[in-house]
Amino acid sequence: MLRDKRTLALMLLAPLLIMTLMYFLFQNNTTQVASLGVHHVDQSVVNVIDTKNVTIHHYDSSQARKMIKQHDLDGYLTQKNGQLTITYSNSNPTNTSLIKASLQSGLVKLKMKTLVTVTKKQRAALESQQAALKKLTAAQTQATVTKLKTAIAQAQARGDQATAEKLQKQLKQATATTSSSTQSAKATSYTTKSHYIYGSSDSTFFESFLAAFLGFFIFFFVFLISGVSLLNERTTGTLSRLLATPIRRSEIIMGYLIGYGGFAIIQTVLTVVFTITVFKIHLVGSIWLVFLTNLLLALVALTLGIFISTFTNSEFQMMQFIPLIVVPQIFFAGLVPVDGMASWLQAIAHIMPLYYGANAMTDVVTKGAGLGDIGVNLLILVGFMVVLTMLNIVGMKRYRKV
Numbered sequence: 001m002l003r004d005k006r007t008l009a010l011m012l013l014a015p016l017l018i019m020t021l022m023y024f025l026f027q028n029n030t031t032q033v034a035s036l037g038v039h040h041v042d043q044s045v046v047n048v049i050d051t052k053n054v055t056i057h058h059y060d061s062s063q064a065r066k067m068i069k070q071h072d073l074d075g076y077l078t079q080k081n082g083q084l085t086i087t088y089s090n091s092n093p094t095n096t097s098l099i100k101a102s103l104q105s106g107l108v109k110l111k112m113k114t115l116v117t118v119t120k121k122q123r124a125a126l127e128s129q130q131a132a133l134k135k136l137t138a139a140q141t142q143a144t145v146t147k148l149k150t151a152i153a154q155a156q157a158r159g160d161q162a163t164a165e166k167l168q169k170q171l172k173q174a175t176a177t178t179s180s181s182t183q184s185a186k187a188t189s190y191t192t193k194s195h196y197i198y199g200s201s202d203s204t205f206f207e208s209f210l211a212a213f214l215g216f217f218i219f220f221f222v223f224l225i226s227g228v229s230l231l232n233e234r235t236t237g238t239l240s241r242l243l244a245t246p247i248r249r250s251e252i253i254m255g256y257l258i259g260y261g262g263f264a265i266i267q268t269v270l271t272v273v274f275t276i277t278v279f280k281i282h283l284v285g286s287i288w289l290v291f292l293t294n295l296l297l298a299l300v301a302l303t304l305g306i307f308i309s310t311f312t313n314s315e316f317q318m319m320q321f322i323p324l325i326v327v328p329q330i331f332f333a334g335l336v337p338v339d340g341m342a343s344w345l346q347a348i349a350h351i352m353p354l355y356y357g358a359n360a361m362t363d364v365v366t367k368g369a370g371l372g373d374i375g376v377n378l379l380i381l382v383g384f385m386v387v388l389t390m391l392n393i394v395g396m397k398r399y400r401k402v
Contacts, residue, residue, distance in 0.1 A: 014323040021328055024345060032340060034074040034095035036102075037067050041079045045190065048106035049077075053098045065197060069367060075099045087195040091366035107190055198284055198366045211290075211365040212333040212358040214275055218268055218294050219301040219354055220326050226260050227305035227318050235314070249396040253389060256306060257299065264298035285364035289371060293364065296381040297357040303388035304353070310395045333358035356380045 002008070037057045038046055050056045061067055064076035064087035074095040076087045086103060088096045233239040242252065272290055275281055283290070308325060312318045332338060332349040341349070349355045360377040363369035371378075 014320065018323055018327060021331065024342065032094060032098065032337060034092075034098040034102075035072070036099055037064075037071065037073045037076040039067075039076070039078045041077055041084070044110060045079070045084070045106065048110050049102045051102050051106075054102045064195070068197060072367075077103075082190050084190050084192045085195070086192060087197065089367070090196045090198040091362070103192065107192070110190075198282055209334060210275065210279060210281055211361040212330075212335070214271060215294060215297050215357045215361050216330050216333055216354060218264075218271055219297050219329070219357070220322075221267070222260070222264050222298045222301040223305040223308075223326060224318075224322070225263075225305070226256070226302045227309040227312075227321075228315055229260070230256065230306050231309045231312060231315060231318055234309075243396070250393050252396060253306070253392045257302060257389070260302050261299060264302060265295060268294040268298055281365065283365055284368035285370070289364045289369075289374065290361065293357055293360045293374070293378065293381075296378060296385070297353065300353045300357075300381055300384045300388070303385050303392060306392050307388050307395065310392075310398075328352070329354035334362055353381060353384045 033053055033055050035055050035057060036049070037059050039059050039062050046056055057071065057073070059067055059071075059076075062078050064078065064085075067073060068076050068087065068089050074089050074092060078085045084103075086099070088099065090096050230239070233242075239252075243249075268291060272287070272294060276283060276287070304325070308321050309318060312321070328348075329352045332352045332355045338346055338349045338355070356377040360369075360374040360381075363374055367373075
C-alpha cells in the first residue's frame with residue numbers, strides 16, 4: 001500500500017473531493033422558482049400568487065397542455081367566472097408544490113382581505129347610523145314633542161280627525177330612530193380544479209427522479225463491467241497475444257463495443273421493462289426513445305470504462321475511479337436543479353455524459369418530448385462515444401509489443 005501512491009491518493013483524497021462537491025451543491029442559497037402561466041385570471045388573484053417562488057407569465061391561449069409544453073411551464077392557470085382551473089406539468093414535484101402552496105395561501109389571503117373590507121364597510125355604516133341618531137336626538141327636544149301632543153289633543157277635542165292623524169304621523173317621525181340600510185360587500189368566492197399532465201396528486205419525488213436513476217444504473221454497471229473485463233485481459237496476457245497478431249487496434253475496440261454492446265442492449269431492455277411494469281412509472285413519451293437514450297448511455301459508459309481501465313493495473317484500482325468518475329455524475333443528473341447551481345458547477349455539469357442522458361430521459365418520460373426535442377442531447381452522447389472510441393484506439397498502441 002505504501003508503494004502504491006495512486007491507491008493512497010485515491011483513498012485519502014477521493015472522499016474529500018466528493019464531500020467538497022456535495023458541500024457546494026447543497027450549500028447553494030439560490031431560491032428555486034416555479035414558472036406559472038395564466039390566462040384571463042383576475043388581477044387580484046395574480047397579485048396574491050405572484051411570490052418570489054412563483055414567476056407569472058401571461059398568455060392569450062386557454063390550451064393549458066399546449067402552452068406548458070411549448071413554453072416549458074410548471075403550471076397553467078385559467079379562470080371562468082369564479083372557477084379557477086390549474087394544470088400542473090408535475091414533471092418536477094418541487095415546483096408543483098411551490099405553485100400549490102402559493103395558490104392556496106394566495107386565495108386565503110384574498111378571502112381575508114375581502115372580509116376585512118366587508119368589516120370596514122359595516123363599521124362605517126354603523127358609525128353613520130349612530131351619528132344620524134345623535135343628530136336626530138339633539139334636534140328632537142322635549143318641547144317639540146309636548147307641542148305636538150298638545151296640538152293633537154286640541155285637534156281631537158275639535159273633532160278634526162284628519163289634522164290629528166297628520167300630527168300623530170309627525171310625532172311618530174320625530175320620535176322614531178332613523179335607520180340606514182347597510183350594504184354588505186359580498187366576498188368573491190373562487191373554487192379550484194386541478195389537472196396533471198404527468199402523474200397525479202399522489203406522485204412522489206421518487207417517480208420524478210426514476211428516469212435519471214434508470215440511466216445512472218445502466219451507466220454505472222456497464223462502466224464497471226467493461227473496464228474490469230479489459231483489465232483482466234491485459235493482466236492475463238490475452239490482450240498482448242491478441243495484439244501480436246495482424247488484428248488492428250480499431251478492430252479490437254470495435255469488437256468490444258459490439259460484444260458488450262449486445263449485453264448493454266439486453267440490460268437496457270430488462271431494466272426499462274422492469275421499471276415501467278413494477279414501479280408503474282407514467283411514461284408520457286415514446287418508449288423507443290427511452291430505449292435509444294439508455295442504449296447510447298450504455299455505449300458511452302462502455303467506451304469510458306475501457307478508457308479508464310488503461311490507467312489501472314488491478315481491479316482494486318479500477319474500483320477507486322468510481323468515486324471520481326461515476327459518483328459525481330449522479331449529482332448532475334437532476335437530483336439537484338442544475339440551473340440553480342453556481343456557474344462553475346454548471347460548467348462541470350456540461351462535461352458529464354449522464355447530464356445529457358438524464359435530461360433526455362426526463363424530457364421523454366415526464367414531458368413527452370420527441371426525437372427533435374432531445375436530438376441535441378443524443379448527438380452529444382454520440383460525440384462522447386466517438387471521442388472516447390478514438391482515444392481507446394490510440395491508447396491501445398501502448399500495449400502492442402511488436
